[in-house]
Amino acid sequence: METTWTETTSSSFRQGVQAGVTIAIGYMPIALTFGLLAKTTGLTLVETTMMSAVVYAGAAQYIALNLFAVGTGAFEIVLTTFILNIRHFLMSASLNEKAEPDALWKKALYAFGITDETFSVAAMKEGTVNASYMFGLGLMAYGSWVVSSAIGYIVGANLPKSLQESMSVALYAMFIGLLVPALKKQRKTVVLAGMAAIINSICTIFLHISKGWSVVIATLAAAIIMQWFAEESEAKQDE
Structure with a gap:
């Protein structure tokens, strides 16, 4: 019985990892750009990496960078990102209906890794999802985001000074790029x-x-x- 449970857990984790590969690849250019812009905004490598590791929310991190660049206070930044991420309450509640019964600490742990993309993949999966599957899925996406953010920062640090300064405009260009497709729809x-x-x-x-x-x-x-x-x-x- 124990062997069967272990095999099932391992299989679910592998399925999650496989499902997370495409998300991990998709996150790379976005996280690289974030790391690059974080360098031009004035953050350190440790601050950039920790921001991606702790906040782990692409849109919120980009907005936080913009607010940081204009000298906004910490409380306003936290409040703005909180408002932006309120949708995660709904996603987590929805996914909980699909999740198999499990320890609360496990659900709380993999809930941290829920993003728009991981939620979509988990929601579209046939049948239920368990903690092992969600850990595998979340680990791929999370690892890609954090590592790529750090790499983007390192790349930005090695760019010529003049190019680093001009990259500050890229932050506004990215917001416009995100907004225009939505405006068309x-x-x-x-x-x-x-x-x-x-x-x-x-x-x-x-x-x-x-x-x-x-x-x-x-x-x-x-x-x-x-x-x-x-x-x-x-x-x-x-x-």
């Missing part, structure tokens, strides 16, 4: 982005609120207003 995204930009500008220019708090206020206000309009629209359709 949904009109609602255009309105949401425009509303957030207007609120952020009002807070910064007219109300003289710090850039960090302006981002937090704009994010929350735009999301709340859009949700209110959506509910009003649904209510009118039901009438």
Whole structure:
């Protein structure tokens, strides 16, 4: 019985590793770019690696870099990244319905490794998922992200000084690159982005609120207003 359990656990772990290979490959260029930009922003190699190891959230880390670059305080950065990652509560709750019964500490451990990509792979897997599978899946993605971030930083450190300084523009270019495809797909995204930009500008220019708090206020206000309009629209359709 013990041999069968061990073989099953090992098999599930291997399946998770195999499923995580494509995610690991996909993470490499994004993490390399993050490491490169972290160097130009002023972070050290240890800080960059620890940020990827502890935060482990691509979009949140890029936003944190941007906020750090403009001198935003630590509390505003933490609050902004928390708001951005609230969706992980929903993903974890959803995946828990698919997960086999297991020790709470195991679930808590592999929940740390849940990202948009690992969630999608686990959710699409036939049948249930267990801790061994999730550990294998998460290990591949996590290892790729952390190691590639460090490599990106090292590469950035060896670039000419003039090129390092010019790379600061790449951070804004990346955000534009992430935003434009979404703008093309949904009109609602255009309105949401425009509303957030207007609120952020009002807070910064007219109300003289710090850039960090302006981002937090704009994010929350735009999301709340859009949700209110959506509910009003649904209510009118039901009438």
